[in-house]
Amino acid sequence: MKVREAEPSKRRLKDDVFEQFARIGKAVASPKRLELLDILCQGPRTVERLAELTQISVANSSQHLQILRAARLVEAEKHGLFVQYCLAEGVETFYLGLRGLAERRLAEVEVATRSYLGEREAMEPVGGGELLQRALSGQVTVLDVRPAEEYRAGHLPYARSIPLSELHLRLGELPRDRDVVAYCRGPYCVFAIEAVKALRSAGFSALRLESGPPDWRAAGLPLVAES
Amino acid sequence: MKVREAEPSKRRLKDDVFEQFARIGKAVASPKRLELLDILCQGPRTVERLAELTQISVANSSQHLQILRAARLVEAEKHGLFVQYCLAEGVETFYLGLRGLAERRLAEVEVATRSYLGEREAMEPVGGGELLQRALSGQVTVLDVRPAEEYRAGHLPYARSIPLSELHLRLGELPRDRDVVAYCRGPYCVFAIEAVKALRSAGFSALRLESGPPDWRAAGLPLVAES
DNA sequence: CTTATATTCAATTGATTTCTTGAATATAGG
């Protein structure tokens, strides 16, 4: 084993630098932390909410969030008794890049999602720009089926909010003379799939938009937030 | 601790999906693996060369490379007795995104590099486009001081190759009537800094271009490769 | 076939990481 000695100070520099880079890597090396980032792409959340959504204990959630914060991927803001966590700037883009790379490179992800979601491939007929045109001209109803708080944090123009949990009670609000396009958090969220299922069995012509607010934001589309 | 049970199959789906995403994360959670990716941004390398450049044992290097390969971040190709590793498609962009995020978010990186590199801030006066203009019109000499093999794998148009190790012997080749702009692998490589130091003490008016081929490739600039 | 070389495999050790549990801190309201 020959070890050719480079100048030691250069080696120390490199070690330092890549050690820093790896802090980001380590932060996204845990499935639970990635799920936290995914949720935070939808908007700020409290520790307890995040724990609930990821189904881990509050203490564990807090610990993960602090690791993310140490890597400067999220920021915390204390509001009275609660602590709101939100994504730091530029992190959404990075996360989407990671997700995109995973989707393209890891066939297993495809397999996993398809096998669970099943109907997925039949449900992305509408592109973003085209959708807007059709919504604008009244040809389709755009439906945001995420929880109301996420709708308020940012939604497609012309989209109306009916959270999936209330959908079966509020079907009457939807005009029956045009298509409904439902969307939720993005390709790995099942809300819109369930919504389309429910709408179709209620006699609506319903489609699912596969992408979600994080994707649109990354693509530069203008989203509407309630004040 | 209240655990609100969501539908268990959805949870399993999410766990699977984020587990897959985390494979990418885990792959970039080690400083040495990031350094390997960084080097591979410059072009394909053999296992032994990578071990040498990162100053780890060959066995260890091979192990890291196999982790990267399992995450589909690199690809291996056997040429006779040697195995060439190269970046998979889309990975360079991802790596640069990670690096960029680290630079913006982790002040410590700045501190570490500045404290070692010292002169760094005084050495990036030329932007990419402007440089090309000036090189084209013969106002400056563009000098690639990386090892010759990296030059061959892709370099700036109008750049000439003089590896740092040969620079002191080949100073005579450079015209003295114009500025020299030296570049190497990118902001975390010390070659160009050393080259500028040497050139200046030999009486040249020398500048350092901070960015490197991976950055330019990401920015869509056309690079020249020897056939 | 034998030898030399590049790479990989396998087993071990010590270090990190994750999750859990129970306690500690901080804040709002009575």
Place this chain on the structure above:
DNA sequence: CCTATATTCAAGAAATCAATTGAATATAAG
């Protein structure tokens, strides 16, 4: 001040990971 609640801290057990070592493959050349 006292209580309830949201969050964080601290310590420990189990799992995972990184680096080392020595052996095992595979390929080219003699």
